[in-house]
Amino acid sequence: MDFNWSLMFASYATVFSPGVLFIICVGITAGIVIGSLPGLTATMGVALLVPLTFGRPPLESLAMLIGIYCGAMYGGSISAILIRTPGTPAAAATILEGYPMARRGEAGRALSMALFASFFGGVCGALIMTFASPIVSGFALEFGPVEYFALAIFGLSVIVSISGRSLVKGMMSAVFGLLISSIGFDPISGFPRFTFGMMEMMEGPPFIPTLIGLFAVSEVFNEVQKTGQLQQLKAKVDRFLPTWEDIKHCFKHLCRSSVIGTFIGSIPGAGGDIAAFVSYGQAKRTSKHPERFGHGQIEGLAASESANNACSGGAMIPLLSLGVPGDAVTAVLLGAFIIQGLQPGPMLYKENIDIVYQIFASMMLAQFAMLFIGMAGIRLFAKVILVDRAILTPTIFVLSMVGAFAMRSNIFDVYTTLAFGILGYVMMRYDYPLSPILLALILGPMAEANLRRAMVISSGDPSILVSRPIAVGLMVLAVVSLLMSIRGQKQVEARLAEMEQAFEKEITD
Amino acid sequence: MKMKSLFVGMTALLAGTFSAAALAAYPEKPVTVICPWTAGGGTDVLLRALSKEAEKHLGKTINVVNQTGGAGAIGHNAIRAARPDGYTIGMITFELNSLPPQGLVPFTWKDFDPLMRINSDPAALTVRKDAPYSTVRGFMDHAKANPGEITIGNSAPGSVWHIAAGLAAEKTGVQVKHVPFDGAQPAVTALVGGHIKAVAVSVAEVRGQVQAGNLKILGVMSGERDKIFPDVPTFKEQGVDVEFYTWRGLAVPKGVPAPIKAKISDAYKKAFDSKEFQEFAAKASLNLAYQNAADFTKFLDQNYKDVEAVMKSLGLAKK
Amino acid sequence: MKVADIVGGIIGILIGLFALWEGAKMPADVVMKIGPSFFPNMLGALLILFSMVLIVNAVRGRSKGKVEPYRLSDKGVQRGLITLAAGSVFVLVVEPIGFIPTAIVFLTFMMRVMGKRSPLLLAVTPALITAAVWLVFEKVLVLSMPAGVLADYL
Structure with missing residues (x-):
């Protein structure tokens, strides 16, 4: 398919009408709000608003849904940075650097970088989507069970990088997380495992409540103990965009993560959460100061945020050109297309090429709308951190519980949230890192189900695992990154120990 | 005693009028x-x-x-x-x-x-466009001739499409391997990518890929033909007595x-x-x-x- | 941290053993060689392995970092335990009693625990926060919250 420049300009002109621009802005604003509320994901936001589009013109409907999608992806980072609550799973990696930055009084710097990185990633994703869809979509179809298994293994190799100061404890967390992910129906035989006979456990502990419990609720327990000892945090918000130095400093990571994010997004079934962690691991491995990661290192934040927003552009690629959704949100979008009487896939390119280009244009304009709305909102968001901790902390607890419940109106999810909150608190106290659990929960089912699926296809012959080039490539990458990160981790552990000794010496002196 | 029965009567009456009112007023919220x-x-x-x-x-x-x-x-x-x-x-x-x-x-x-x-929605047996068979019988014969080669994707273990595929295989006496996916959509994607040989999901779930020319439907497991694809015969017409919805x-x-x-x-x-x-x-x-x-x-x-x-x-x- | 690491290791081993024990009860898969128990067994074994490494490291005095000991006399620890109790009560009663009353009581109580004393603040803020959360979730996003005792009025 040749690229049609004149049609592209015409599409931009169509989308650049006040009506469509307005609807994109509405979508972005709604998306930011939904994304920043704990428990409400981009998927849920789009799904909730699909019925509103029944009977509306296609471009308007799709532009609004795309706005929500992009807005929510960015919105997740706001609560991640300010209150350590991942608004969406894709923002979980943002917590690692964003929250420590906010605690250091750099909430404004973190928020503006998150916004800029989201914008940058989004634009890259939209550009790749506009110009390289046919090439990328061919790649996406190559992914079968073996490739997914290899991708999961590659993703899991990041665990070493997020293990904090003890590799053994990081591995314990990861294995524990993988065990939790094996709760529920076995993906191939359907046998219910570790369910204790409970209906609610048949699909394992619900993911979003687990996530909220581990990160947000555990921090509430941590916080109440420190009241009085901590001085009120100050948020210096004197700018809307990151400084030129910060951008320059992170530029390499922004570019790389955007490309990684777009590619991972374009693989059906792999979404923003995986993209963010892989990019974060990448940023840490290649950094000169890996020991500073986890203590508020801005390039880690830039990497994860640009990756998860680039992912949305990537996920639209297989949806539009193959009719195959790239992630959970685009799966819902597929339904919205069909209701509009549009069947995504090669037919859409043949019959409705104008709408394809209008979607490219909407995607691009949505990024600019997000940048401006985000800039206008940054001061407002940062106010959250100025709220008295005695009011904010209990409110975070209530909001976490409400968010956990809202997902599927099940009180069991509220119990899960509290249980994981307690678990998270105990683990933090004894220095077991929490992010490996999260990564294990995302990738564990992917690794297991696809390994077993591959085995079904090969009738139990393990040689299928090395029979496909992409899979072998990914596994080699996994081994390389594992070795690199273990070496890096040794350095990190040593430097951290040095720093601690120096610190103790200072105190005793 | 009298008071008590009166009281019971009164409450019953009250309850009666109340619920009647509630019935008439439904829905109030x-x-x-x-x-x-x-x-x-x-x-x-x-x-x-x-x-x-x-x-x-x-x-x-x-x-x-x-x-x-x-x-x-x-x-x-x-x-x-x-x-x-x-x-x-x-x-x-x-x-x-x-x-x-x-x-x-x-x-x-x-x-x-x-x-x-x-x-x-009836189940439909769908394969890749370039598959060497174009009828349900042909598919089953191919499966018989090449035991262990045919993999049929479904949406989850024990799901409706798993049962449908199992039933069709049982009725024709062939050995196939059932590959459960995490929903019908991923199974269809895997079929388009050539990672499995067939899927037994609903027509709605494969329609897009069939119209795009990537897949073809061999038969639907229903009493009558599908409205969107009237050219596709039912299983029964092809001599396989299976209906599954x-x-x-x-x-x-x-x-x-x-x-x-x-x-x-x-x-x-x-x-x-x-x-x-x-x-x-x-x-x-x-x-x-x-x-x-x-x-x-x-x-x-x-x-x-x-x-x-x-x-x-x-x-x-x-x- | 030494004692904590040993305890943590023992808990890890117990969880690993539980996984192996449950895995042993899962049906074998004759066709594919690896069945439902393959992953749990492997993970159980790995967890036991890492836990043992942790214990060995701890015994050899190579634990990292320090843990502040828990003292019940400590104000912070007391607050933590009160929060745990209050949080548990919140979770247990939010469905039967309903979101609005539970949240108002919980917020008032927790603000008091965290050192707020002004009666005006304690009376107004929790109600405002609850109302805002309820309006956003229930009315704007149309996601239902537990109604509880107010079921007939909302």
């Missing part, structure tokens, strides 16, 4: 519809489209709540256990009849009060007063007949198959027996 499947999925979109129309006839807001999990078990259980005051309705789906034989839930369709069936319908918990049930049924029937909903269903290629409460109940009874028998013979039921 928004009504909730439980969807046992995720927001944005096929069942959810259907239910939301239908409820949007039903609101106009019921006169109050209808909120769709997604209570998901446990392969539909949680949502169905929530419908069953809801207060029988007519303010909670639910959409029941095929899984209500496939979960009990697996010993996964402590209830059956008999614990619900069915209102109406909305649609039923998934279905969706509305139900309320047991104990909802008859007049309230009538109001709900009436509103939803009008919504079902509305031009908007019919148009929606055509776009989403849903096979509408309305049945009233009495017919739906008979259907559920028969379907339950059929599904249980099939699952037993396929080894999917609990031993």
Whole structure:
């Protein structure tokens, strides 16, 4: 398919009408709000608003849904940075650097970088989507069970990088997380495992409540103990965009993560959460100061945020050109297309090429709308951190519980949230890192189900695992990154120990 | 004693007038519809489209709540256990009849009060366009000649499409490998990518890829041909006597007063007949198959027996 | 941290053993060689392995970092335990009693625990926060919250 420049300009002109621009802005604003509320994901936001589009013109409907999608992806980072609550799973990696930055009084710097990185990633994703869809979509179809298994293994190799100061404890967390992910129906035989006979456990502990419990609720327990000892945090918000130095400093990571994010997004079934962690691991491995990661290192934040927003552009690629959704949100979008009487896939390119280009244009304009709305909102968001901790902390607890419940109106999810909150608190106290659990929960089912699926296809012959080039490539990458990160981790552990000794010496002196 | 009986009489009278008033005034507040499947999925979109129309006839807001999990078990259980005051309705789906034989839930369709069936989608055997066979027979012969080669994708272990594929294989006496995926969509994607040989999911789920020329349907497991693909013969026409459908319908918990049930049924029937909903269903290629409460109940009874028998013979039921 | 690491290791081993024990009860898969128990067994074994490494490291005095000991007399620890209790009560009663009353009581109580004393603040803020959360979730996003005792009025 040749690229049609004149049609592209015409599409931009169509989308650049006040009506469509307005609807994109509405979508972005709604998306930011939904994304920043704990428990409400981009998927849920789009799904909730699909019925509103029944009977509306296609471009308007799709532009609004795309706005929500992009807005929510960015919105997740706001609560991640300010209150350590991942608004969406894709923002979980943002917590690692964003929250420590906010605690250091750099909430404004973190928020503006998150916004800029989201914008940058989004634009890259939209550009790749506009110009390289046919090439990328061919790649996406190559992914079968073996490739997914290899991708999961590659993703899991990041665990070493997020293990904090003890590799053994990081591995314990990861294995524990993988065990939790094996709760529920076995993906191939359907046998219910570790369910204790409970209906609610048949699909394992619900993911979003687990996530909220581990990160947000555990921090509430941590916080109440420190009241009085901590001085009120100050948020210096004197700018809307990151400084030129910060951008320059992170530029390499922004570019790389955007490309990684777009590619991972374009693989059906792999979404923003995986993209963010892989990019974060990448940023840490290649950094000169890996020991500073986890203590508020801005390039880690830039990497994860640009990756998860680039992912949305990537996920639209297989949806539009193959009719195959790239992630959970685009799966819902597929339904919205069909209701509009549009069947995504090669037919859409043949019959409705104008709408394809209008979607490219909407995607691009949505990024600019997000940048401006985000800039206008940054001061407002940062106010959250100025709220008295005695009011904010209990409110975070209530909001976490409400968010956990809202997902599927099940009180069991509220119990899960509290249980994981307690678990998270105990683990933090004894220095077991929490992010490996999260990564294990995302990738564990992917690794297991696809390994077993591959085995079904090969009738139990393990040689299928090395029979496909992409899979072998990914596994080699996994081994390389594992070795690199273990070496890096040794350095990190040593430097951290040095720093601690120096610190103790200072105190005793 | 006298006082007491008077008191009892008074309260009974009060309660009587009160409930009669409540019945007449129904609905006084928004009504909730439980969807046992995720927001944005096929069942959810259907239910939301239908409820949007039903609101106009019921006169109050209808909120769709997604209570998901446990392969539909949680949502169905929530419908069953809801207060029988007519303010909670639910959409029941095929899984209500496939979960009990697996010993996964402590209830059956008999614990619900069915209102109406909305649609039923037959399974369709779909393969890649470049496959060397173009009939169900050809496919089965190929499977016989090459044992262990044919892999059929389905949406989850023990799911409707798993059972459908198992039934078709059993009826033709061939050995195939069933590959469960995490939903029908990933299975179709894997077929397009050439990672498996066939899928046995509904026509709606493969329509896009068939129209795009990537896949072809060998046969549908229904009594009559599909409306969108009238050229595709049924299994029966090709000499394989298999019919298998998934279905969706509305139900309320047991104990909802008859007049309230009538109001709900009436509103939803009008919504079902509305031009908007019919148009929606055509776009989403849903096979509408309305049945009233009495017919739906008979259907559920028969379907339950059929599904249980099939699952037993396929080894999917609990031993 | 030494004692904590040893205890943590023992808990890890117990969880690992539980996984192996449960895995042993899962049906074998004859066709594919690896069945439902393959992953749990492997993970159980790995967890036991890492736990043992942790214990060995701890015994050899190579634990990292320090843990502040828990003292019940400590104000912070007391607050933590009160929060745990209050949080548990919140979770247990939010469905039968309903979101609005539970949240108002919980917020008032927790603000008091965290040192707020002004009666005006304690009376107004929790109600405002609750109302805002309820409006956003229940009315704007149309996601139902537990209604509880207020079921007939909302």
